[in-house]
Amino acid sequence: MYITDLKAISPQLTYDNELLEGKKTTHEDQVYNVIEPDYMEFIPKGLLRRMGRAIRMGVGAGLPLVKAHSDIDAVVIGTANGGLEDCIKFLNQIVEYDEGVLTPTNFVQSTPNAVAGQLALMGQNRGYNTTYTNGGLAFENAVLDAWLLFRENAVDKLLLGGIEEISDYNYNIDSLAGHYKNEIVNDEDLLSSTTKGTVCGEGASLFVLEKAPAEYYAKIEDVEQITYPTELEFDDCLELLLSRNNLQVDDIDTIMLGYNGDSRHTPWYTHLEEHLIPNANVLSFKNLSGDYRTCSAFATWLSAHLLNGEKAFLPHIELRKKHEKEISRILIYNHFDEVRHGFILLSK
Amino acid sequence: MGVISAIGNDVSSSLSLLQAAKSGIGKAKHFNSKYTSSLNFGEVDMSNEALSALVAQRTEHGNPASESGLSRTTLLAYLAFQEAINQAKLTSVDLMSMDTGFISSSTVGGMSNTDELYADANMKGEPSEFVTSYGGGEHTLRVIKKYGIKGFTSTINTACSSSANAIMLGSRLIKAGRAKRVIVGGADSLAKYTVNGFNALMILSENPCKPFDTTRDGLTLGEGAGYLVLEGESTCKDKIKLAEVAGYGNSNDAFHPSATSDEAFGPRLAMQRALASSGLQSTEIDYINAHGTGTPNNDVTEMFAFNETFDSIPPYNSTKSYTGHTLAAAGSIEAIFSILSLRNNELYASLNCASPISDYGTRPIDKKTAKELKHVMSNSFGFGGNCTSIILSKS
Numbered sequence: 001m002y003i004t005d006l007k008a009i010s011p012q013l014t015y016d017n018e019l020l021e022g023k024k025t026t027h028e029d030q031v032y033n034v035i036e037p038d039y040m041e042f043i044p045k046g047l048l049r050r051m052g053r054a055i056r057m058g059v060g061a062g063l064p065l066v067k068a069h070s071d072i073d074a075v076v077i078g079t080a081n082g083g084l085e086d087c088i089k090f091l092n093q094i095v096e097y098d099e100g101v102l103t104p105t106n107f108v109q110s111t112p113n114a115v116a117g118q119l120a121l122m123g124q125n126r127g128y129n130t131t132y133t134n135g136g137l138a139f140e141n142a143v144l145d146a147w148l149l150f151r152e153n154a155v156d157k158l159l160l161g162g163i164e165e166i167s168d169y170n171y172n173i174d175s176l177a178g179h180y181k182n183e184i185v186n187d188e189d190l191l192s193s194t195t196k197g198t199v200c201g202e203g204a205s206l207f208v209l210e211k212a213p214a215e216y217y218a219k220i221e222d223v224e225q226i227t228y229p230t231e232l233e234f235d236d237c238l239e240l241l242l243s244r245n246n247l248q249v250d251d252i253d254t255i256m257l258g259y260n261g262d263s264r265h266t267p268w269y270t271h272l273e274e275h276l277i278p279n280a281n282v283l284s285f286k287n288l289s290g291d292y293r294t295c296s297a298f299a300t301w302l303s304a305h306l307l308n309g310e311k312a313f314l315p316h317i318e319l320r321k322k323h324e325k326e327i328s329r330i331l332i333y334n335h336f337d338e339v340r341h342g343f344i345l346l347s348k
Numbered sequence: 349m350g351v352i353s354a355i356g357n358d359v360s361s362s363l364s365l366l367q368a369a370k371s372g373i374g375k376a377k378h379f380n381s382k383y384t385s386s387l388n389f390g391e392v393d394m395s396n397e398a399l400s401a402l403v404a405q406r407t408e409h410g411n412p413a414s415e416s417g418l419s420r421t422t423l424l425a426y427l428a429f430q431e432a433i434n435q436a437k438l439t440s441v442d443l444m445s446m447d448t449g450f451i452s453s454s455t456v457g458g459m460s461n462t463d464e465l466y467a468d469a470n471m472k473g474e475p476s477e478f479v480t481s482y483g484g485g486e487h488t489l490r491v492i493k494k495y496g497i498k499g500f501t502s503t504i505n506t507a508c509s510s511s512a513n514a515i516m517l518g519s520r521l522i523k524a525g526r527a528k529r530v531i532v533g534g535a536d537s538l539a540k541y542t543v544n545g546f547n548a549l550m551i552l553s554e555n556p557c558k559p560f561d562t563t564r565d566g567l568t569l570g571e572g573a574g575y576l577v578l579e580g581e582s583t584c585k586d587k588i589k590l591a592e593v594a595g596y597g598n599s600n601d602a603f604h605p606s607a608t609s610d611e612a613f614g615p616r617l618a619m620q621r622a623l624a625s626s627g628l629q630s631t632e633i634d635y636i637n638a639h640g641t642g643t644p645n646n647d648v649t650e651m652f653a654f655n656e657t658f659d660s661i662p663p664y665n666s667t668k669s670y671t672g673h674t675l676a677a678a679g680s681i682e683a684i685f686s687i688l689s690l691r692n693n694e695l696y697a698s699l700n701c702a703s704p705i706s707d708y709g710t711r712p713i714d715k716k717t718a719k720e721l722k723h724v725m726s727n728s729f730g731f732g733g734n735c736t737s738i739i740l741s742k743s
Contacts, residue, residue: 075600080483082505087459087541088469094544095466099382107545108605108731111455112484112505117732120600126617129600129734130513133484134503141502148520169469173482176468176475227492227501237498240446339489 001150002216004157005068005208007061008301009034011201012288015061020305022312024288028186031166032201032290036060042067050105051118052083054165057204058115059122062161066123069208073155074128075116076145078138078162080293082112082131085167115163128154136336138162139294143223143344150211161206162297171200179291179337185261187287191319193261201290205297207304218307220300221245221329221345228339231271238276241343247329249277252345254306254327256283256299258334259319260291265338272333273320280331282320296334296342303330303346349590350431351684352424353572353671354390357402358431363688366696367716371670373556373568379538383547388556389538390570390672392424399423406430409494417481418490419458420571424677425487425535426494428573432531433495436577437587440496442529449500449527450492451518452575453510453534453676457484460539487535500527505676507730508639509598510534512679512738515576516596522580529583533575533680542675543569549606557642557673558700559666560651560712567641570672574680589743591687594723595628597621601733607645612653614735615639615727619657622737628723630658633739635695635719637686637726640666640712641673646729647705655708662725665698665713679728679736686726686740693720 008014011032012025019025025035039048039060051059058077066072081087087110093102108114113131120129128149132141139162149155174180181197190199209220224241226233242249255277257269273282283306289298306314306327332344351358354372355365365372376389378396394402397413403426404411412418412426433443442448458481459465466472468479480486485503492501500521504510511534518530536542546552546569553566578593599621601614608615623630639650654661667685668674674681689695698712705711722742729735 080485088465090545091459091462091466091469091541094462094540099540099544102544102548104545104548104606107548111507111605111731113507113730113732113734114605116506117600117605117734120602120733121604124602126599126602126613128598129506129732130504130517130598131506131732132502133505134488134501135483135485137502138485144500144526145517148517148524148526151524152520172471173465173468173479176471177480225500226498227489228496229498233498237446 001146001209001220002213003207003218003304004210004213004216005065006217006301006304007065008203008205008298009036009057009061010203010289010298019313020310024316026187030180030199032199033166034202052086052109053167054079054083054163055109055115055118057165058161058163059118061204062119062159062206063122065159065206065208066119069157072125072157072159074149074158075119075125076130076142076158076160077116078132078142078294079112079164080133080135080138081164081170083110083114084170085165086110088169136293136340137225137342139297140223140225140342143220146209147223157208157210159206160209162294163204164202164292164294166200166202190261190287191259191284194263196263198260198262198291201292201295203289203298205301217304218346221347224343226341229341234341235276241345250279252277252280252329252331253325254283254330255280256285256303256330256332258286259284260286268335279322281322283317284319285317288316293336296332296344299332300344303332307346307348349435349576349684350428351574351681352392352427353674353681354392354570355670365670366685366688369697369699369716371556371699373672381540381543383543387552387554388568390568391538392571396420396423403427417478419460419481420537421454421457421460421535422487422490424537424573425491428575429491432575432577438577444496444498446499447528448497449521449530450497451502451514451530451532452488453504453514454484454487454536455505455507455676456536456539456542458482458486459541460537462540506734507732508675508678509728509730509734509736510676510679512728512736513598515593515680515683515738516598516736518578519593519596522578529577529579531575531577534676535573536675536677537571538569551643553642556700557668559640559642559669559698560647560705561701562703562705564642564644564647567643568672570674572671572674572677572681574677574684576680576683591690591740592743594741595622595626595739597625598736601735603733606731608649608729612649614733615650615653615729616656618735618737622739626739632723633662633725634721635689635724636662636664637682638664638666639727639729640668651705651708661708661710663695663713665696669699682726683738683740686724690721690724690740690742693718695719
């Protein structure tokens with residue numbers, strides 16, 4: 001399956017592709033908020049007012065694609081938490097009004113499949129429609145579903161996306177659980193940090209995938225995942241992915257890794273780049289996006305542009321250079337919490 | 349397959365109540381909400397402590413009560429999952445194989461601990477034990493850890509069609525050769541969150557729900573879990589095949605976030621796609637386990653969709669009149685009940701329907717009836733316009 005169109009709302013200037021010209025936006029806080037476009041240009045005001053943050057971002061990035069591709073056969077979304085801000089707003093009403101008379105808007109908006117539903121509604125798309133909420137593998141699950149749909153000849157073209165919002169509430173919850181740094185680290189120093197915790201990001205990255213297009217950005221070859229692996233099982237999982245695609249380790253020239261500056265998370269990435277794929281160039285992405293459960297969708301957005309030969313932003317994410325070869329195959333590896341590990345394989 | 353709901357803690361006790369036309373809906377005893385005095389619920393009649401003790405009795409993993417941040421949703425999932433793998437005789441080697449998958453679903457997930465979530469989200473005091481347990485995929489992760497599942501795992505949330513979509517995805521994974529066996533289903537427990545949400549939408553009935561009745565005035569919330577073990581031909585040669593997943597279809601109604609269109613585009617397309625994928629004619633469907641929530645909107649649009657899809661509407665019922673609406677778990681629980689009909693060649697009564705919708709000259713099944721069944725359909729429609737239909741056949 002091939003990426004033929006894509007749109008991202010991220011903590012970088014991605015909506016109008018200014019990042020692709022090399023223009024990086026600096027973040028120096030624990031929270032990397034997205035830079036939102038002027039939604040009013042294409043979402044009716046009344047509707048926009050009722051949309052929670054995740055829906056606004058998802059529809060904001062997805063609707064231009066749905067409008068430009070009226071022949072989309074399916075919508076497949078990954079979002080670990082969906083509209084969590086609406087969820088907690090509704091929860092706060094429940095507790096503060098002691099289960100009194102409540103307004104349902106927040107409740108309906110908090111359903112994680114509200115984004116996929118809203119995109120179907122606004123695009124009048126009655127095709128296959130689904131939403132994965134599997135934590136740090138929600139986007140990888142969606143990629144596999146897309147892979148299956150093409151293999152089944154069920155679709156010619158579909159919309160794939162990964163969406164996550166930051167709300168005060170999920171920041172609070174993940175913060176209490178120890179996900180974020182106590183100290184302020186700017187994005188230049190994030191990846192070399194040796195303390196616990198990372199920074200909190202958000203974003204919506206959406207893709208139009210096609211079966212056999214004449215022109216495209218990149219090919220998504222395959223996806224693989226494992227949960228609670230031992231190191232040996234992790235190694236076997238990568239080997240399974242490579243052998244299924246008839247690849248040798250050195251066929252992968254570039255690896256994009258989820259390094260996030262959390263000392264607890266680093267060993268998995270180091271293991272992969274030092275022991276499993278030692279000859280590939282190493283790229284990062286979380287210094288641009290912050291960390292969130294579906295950020296591998298943003299890594300996919302970056303990879304698609306790199307494989308399309310757009311490289312002006314490369315200096316911002318180059319970690320280690322082992323060779324001078326052109327980028328022709330990228331393996332994205334990410335985990336959010338050392339538990340769920342995902343691989344996405346893309347090529348030229 | 350394994351199931352727990354208001355009509356029983358396992359498949360055989362559920363079958364007895366379906367055969368006896370005895371609903372599990374009534375006043376809640378364990379669920380804590382302001383609405384327990386005024387509303388009826390399809391509650392699993394066991395405390396969390398009793399559920400934990402039953403897990404300890406059924407599994408080799410000890411009493412889960414000592415697990416920090418354990419939700420009722422997870423307890424229900426443990427029980428149905430264990431029954432399902434027992435019946436399919438899956439070994440721990442099977443479960444840990446890379447070609448064994450697990451696809452679950454939940455809408456409420458760990459948010460069943462509503463009060464703790466409120467405190468943690470608003471940073472009131474020290475973190476509660478549930479602070480890492482609110483995600484929709486939390487119960488999935490705990491099952492994965494307990495049973496050492498390494499292959500493809502997923503959590504789906506398409507609201508009330510979630511576990512029907514889990515059945516669909518599991519079947520597709522096996523067909524594509526990405527897995528040899530997949531355990532599929534869902535779990536949801538009663539929660540202040542959903543009770544207040546549906547109440548705010550004014551679609552909860554004060555009485556036990558009355559699917560397809562002209563005086564129906566809303567749904568009854570329930571809780572439960574249901575899991576099915578799907579295996580490809582190659583791995584289940586010597587096993588009892590309970591049924592075949594013959595077809596499935598999904599469509600988005602593209603009309604409204606929380607209601608079905610008058611034309612029932614989504615339900616019709618879901619049923620048509622399920623028929624097309626099974627290769628069956630509509631006349632070959634012997635019974636429909638309807639979505640049948642008992643809301644004014646659902647039942648009239650689903651009936652319209654039946655009439656458009658079938659020359660002659662097959663016998664239909666709503667087993668939500670026994671269990672209440674178990675949300676993400678409804679698709680898998682109702683698939684299990686459909687398989688019970690299929691295997692026993694019995695149709696079970698749809699309850700609380702004294703004055704049926706008569707627009708199409710038909711009414712839901714009114715009493716337990718013997719009928720030779722070959723192919724049955726189960727419908728699940730959810731918020732966000734998500735509609736799924738599954739066809740199960742005798743194997």
